Amino acid sequence: MTTMSAVDVIRTKRDGGGLTDEQIDWVVGAYTRGEVADEQMSALAMAIFLNGMTAAETARWTRAMIDSGERLTWPAGRPTVDKHSTGGVGDKITLPLAPLVAACGVAVPQLSGRGLGHTGGTLDKLESIPGWRAQLTTAEIAAQLETVGAVVCAPTSGLAPADRKLYALRDVTGTVECVALIASSIMSKKIAEGAGALVLDVKAGSGAFMPDVESARELARALVAIGVEHGLRVSALITDMSVPLGRAVGNAVEVAEAVDVLRGGGPADVVELTLALAREMLALAGVDVDPARVLASGRAYDTWRAMITAQGGDPDAALPEPAHVHTVTARRSGVLSTLDARAVGVAAWRLGAGRARKEDPVQAAAGVLCRAKPGDRVTAGEPILExxxxxxxxxxxxxxxxxxxxAIADSAPERTPLVLETLRP
Structure with a gap:
């Protein structure tokens, strides 16, 4: 018989105290089993939001969430490495990155999510490909890793169930914006996923969850610390999300842009970030291959086709086209000086590319095409956004x-680096 009670755990954190390992293990386990009520976990989440958790508490909270479900293992034929992005606007990097890294000889088990609000979801993008399916069994994931080397799919139902329950609760109780809870949520799923190494892409800027570099750095440090504590090879790139990535924001339009990158084209910023993350992933995996040469060779595109086909998709099928297109034109001639990522993300969301609630449907063809990006010269009446x-x-x-x-100005804005910082243990 346990002597623990939810009220005692809540009081400890409410009064600014530190939770013991035993308290954390008990409350996370009991909540997963339904023995701690939603209103009690809501109170604890708010206490954590207000008073924070130490690094040790956060690491233990993460471990308890991992232990609430299964921990996956993968074939030992080649090293495994994953990438996680904290989310942004036009962030389709997983699409070219997973097949590229796989084509370099590393297995990439990428368990991804759906979009919510102004940030897009990888699964929503891929589901715009006719026939492609997100839901795979653990056996199917393992088989695809052996044959193709890369898989992008939905998390299995047994992966960190405590996090799934807690995430839904935080979303409706105003406790999402808490570094300790964000970091443990991300890392519990990624560690349970079973990859041997992880590269984190922590976004900073108007279109990101973290609006500035300081808050992004705090989150990146927390994520890396948890990874180290759990024996994971891990590093984090802090990247700029003040402007949309690439020119496509939505679902089908982002898939088309990712395919352009894999075929040797695509916007320079998407190519740059794909290669930067690929180099970091390969370094953590201990593989000395130049991803730029592999991308230029076409092998990554071949892997993409195999990856899509393996999940029932048709890589040659036409992508959905929208029923309506509205063009926004330049009011004056000059240089596009500003294109706010959040504004574009919210516009794409309202057009149908995103959802307000998890159960909402999305439109495959909806989104925004940026005909101009900051630094581009435009003429009055010329298309800027589609x-x-x-x-x-x-x-x-x-x-x-x-x-x-x-906004349009007379001169080009100062360029901000895409990769702002790299954090390694």
Whole structure:
């Protein structure tokens, strides 16, 4: 018989105390089993939000969430490495990155999520490919890693169930923006996923969860510390998310752009970040291969085709096209000086590319195509943005989201580096 009680655990954290390993193990386990009520875990989450957790508490909280479910293992034929992004606008990097790293000789088990709000979801993007399926069994994932080397799919149901319950609770109780809870949520799933190494892409800027470099750095340090504590080879890149990545924001449009990258084209920023993350992943895996040469060779594109086909998709199928397109044009000639990532992300969301609630559907063809990016010279009347949707009634609210989100000046803005910092243990 346990002498623990949810009220005692809540009081400890409410009064600024540190939770013991035993308290953490008990409360996470009991909540997963339904023995601690949602309102009690809500109170504890708010106490943690207000008073924080030490690095030791956060690491133990992460371990308890991992232990609430299964921990996956993969074939030992080649090293495994994964990448996690904290989310952004136009962030389709997983799509070219997973097949590229696999083509370099590393297995990439990428368990991904869906979009919520103004940030897109990898699974939503891939589901715009006819026939492609996100839900795989553990056996199917393992088989695909052996044959193809890369898999991007939904997490299995047994992976960190405590995090799934707690994440839904945090979303409706105003406790999402807590570094300790964010870090433990991310790392519990990634460690349980079973990869031997992990590269984190922590976004900073208006379109990111962390609005500035200081808060992104705090989160990156917490993530890396948890990884080290759990014996994971880990590093983090802090990258700029003040401007959308690439020119495509949405689902099908981002897939098309990712394919362009894999075929040797694509926007320079998408290529740059794909290669930067690939180099970091390969370094952690101990593989000395130049990803730029592999990308240029076409082998990554071949791996992409095999990866899509293995999950029931048709890599040659036409991607969905929108029923309606609305063009935003330049009001004057000059240089596009500002294109706010959050404004574009919210516009794409309102057009149907994203969802307000997890159960909402998304439109495969909806999104925004950026015909110009900061630094590009534009002429009055020339297209800047292309709004794509199947529901034309959504266009006015998308335009409202873009109001003040872009500007034209006489000279080009100062360029911000894409990779702002790299954190290693």
């Amino acid at each position: 709004l794509r949707t199947d529901t034309p009634d959504a266009i006015p609210s998308a335009l409202a989201a873009l109001e003040g989100g872009y």
